[in-house]
Amino acid sequence: MNAINFKREIADTVDGAIERATKALGAQGFGILTRIDMHAKIKEKTGKDIIPTVILGACNPNLAYEAYGANPDVASLLPCNAVVREVAPGRISLEFAAPSGMMRILGDEKLTALAAQADERIRQALAEA
16 A cells, blocks of 8 residues: 555534544544644735645554654654545545555654554544544
């Protein structure tokens, strides 16, 4: 697999999708560390409008600890991003980063193999959101 993210579309609002994503990720052991309302930041910094897009920084502390222990360079790739983007009124794209795709950047096969566990949890969360 060479995907950098897993995604699907759902019928919901941005706020509803954020709630669903947060709950589904939580059920898989991921907490939300950060939230960036990208559309608001773009508007604030450039005066330009983009479609509503929210980036959630999700982290599973146990998996992050294992990955960090295997290769501390992984810190620059954490947390995993979960993107909630409105593609049309009432249609939301959920895009969750594939941990193994991110780990391949480091070229560390052991780390990529460890990330397979996180991939499975992320896929499950996406299916449940």
